[in-house]
Amino acid sequence: GAGVSQTPSNKVTEKGKYVELRCDPISGHTALYWYRQSLGQGPEFLIYFQGTGAADDSGLPNDRFFAVRPEGSVSTLKIQRTERGDSAVYLCASSGSGNTDTQYFGPGTRLTVL
Amino acid sequence: KQEVTQIPAALSVPEGENLVLNCSFTDSAIYNLQWFRQDPGKGLTSLLLIQSSQREQTSGRLNASLDKSSGRSTLYIAASQPGDSATYLCAVYSGNTPLVFGKGTRLSVIA
Numbered sequence: 001g002a003g004v005s006q007t008p009s010n011k012v013t014e015k016g017k018y019v020e021l022r023c024d025p026i027s028g029h030t031a032l033y034w035y036r037q038s039l040g041q042g043p044e045f046l047i048y049f050q051g052t053g054a055a056d057d058s059g060l061p062n063d064r065f066f067a068v069r070p071e072g073s074v075s076t077l078k079i080q081r082t083e084r085g086d087s088a089v090y091l092c093a094s095s096g097s098g099n100t101d102t103q104y105f106g107p108g109t110r111l112t113v114l
Numbered sequence: 115k116q117e118v119t120q121i122p123a124a125l126s127v128p129e130g131e132n133l134v135l136n137c138s139f140t141d142s143a144i145y146n147l148q149w150f151r152q153d154p155g156k157g158l159t160s161l162l163l164i165q166s167s168q169r170e171q172t173s174g175r176l177n178a179s180l181d182k183s184s185g186r187s188t189l190y191i192a193a194s195q196p197g198d199s200a201t202y203l204c205a206v207y208s209g210n211t212p213l214v215f216g217k218g219t220r221l222s223v224i225a
Contacts, residue, residue, distance in 0.1 A: 004157070033212050042118070042203055042215030043158070056212070091157060102148070103213065105157040 004106035006092050012112045013082055021077040021109045025094030032075050033103060034067055035091040043091050049075060082113045116141045116208050120216035127194055128224050135189040135219045137204030142185050149178050149189050150203040152218070158203065162189070194223045 005024040013019050025032050030051055035043035045059040049069045057067075064082075069075040079086055089108040095101040117140045127133050137147070146165045150158040162171045162178040164187070170179040177190040191198060201220045205213040 035213075040217065042205070042217045043213075044215070045212055048212050093158075102160050102163050104160065105150075107157040110155075 004092055004094055004104055006090075006106040006109050008109060009107065010110045010112075012114065014114050015082060015084060017082050017113075019079050019082055019111065021079075021090050021111070023075045023077070023092030023094075023106060025073065025075070025092070026104055027073075028096075029094035029104075030072070030097055031095045031101070031103075032069060033093040033095075034075070034077050035093065037089045037091055037108070039088075046077070046090075079111075082111075084113045087111055087113045116144075116206060116214045118204055118206055118214050118216035120202075120204055120219050122219060123217065124220040124222075126222040126224060129194060129196060131194050131223075132190070132192050133194055133221075135191070135202050135204075135221070137187040137189070137216055139185045139187075139206050139214075141208055142182050144182060144206045144208040146207050147178075147180055147187050148205045148207075148213070149176075149187075150205065152201045152203060154200075161202075191221075194221075196223045196225045198223050 007022045032049040034046040037043040047067050048056040052072045064080045066078045089110050091108045093103040093105045095103045119138045121136045148163045149161045152158050164171045164180045175192040180187045199222050201218040203218045205215045
């Protein structure tokens with residue numbers, strides 16, 4: 001595709017439910033990043049993949065959050081037992097190779113936990 | 115821990131004015147700095163990336179400068195237009211986490 005795509009664009013769920021957020025990076029990009037953006041804040045780093053492996057997951061807030069990228073392309077961010085504080089826009093970005101390259105962002109998934 | 119601050123938080127200017135957005139960071143040991151634009155409800159669009167060895171980058175009406183030793187960057191927008199209205203985010207890469215962002219400056223250009 002032409003850019004990074006994310007699905008769904010909006011997700012409303014109830015407290016305690018499980019959600020999956022999907023990211024399709026730019027074709028050929030080996031690096032993939034997940035960020036979380038709360039209202040009025042800048043994006044905060046969650047996890048970074050280089051290929052299939054998580055190169056840095058230091059930003060994941062707790063063990064309810066998990067992400068995979070099994071074939072080195074599409075990635076899924078998984079949140080268990082959602083809490084109201086998880087409500088935010090979840091952004092995905094990809095870049096050609098490493099951390100020093102320009103990152104291209106998707107439109108984000110707005111998650112609302114009721 | 116790297117921290118990024120952007121001033122002002124919001125700015126409103128009449129169309130045609132030149133303006134400057136400011137970004138400061140606490141750890142000068144960075145690899146690069148990026149300026150992004152974010153429209154309401156949208157993702158981020160990269161505007162300019164400055165490597166640590168560079169002093170400035172230009173793209174059209176935009177010019178970004180970097181003073182690594184003082185921990186500062188500015189984004190200069192010439193002849194502002196209503197279509198420039200958006201939130202502008204500054205982010206640095208310093209090798210610890212991929213990008214550390216400021217909270218952004220919300221710009222309104224009034225026709």
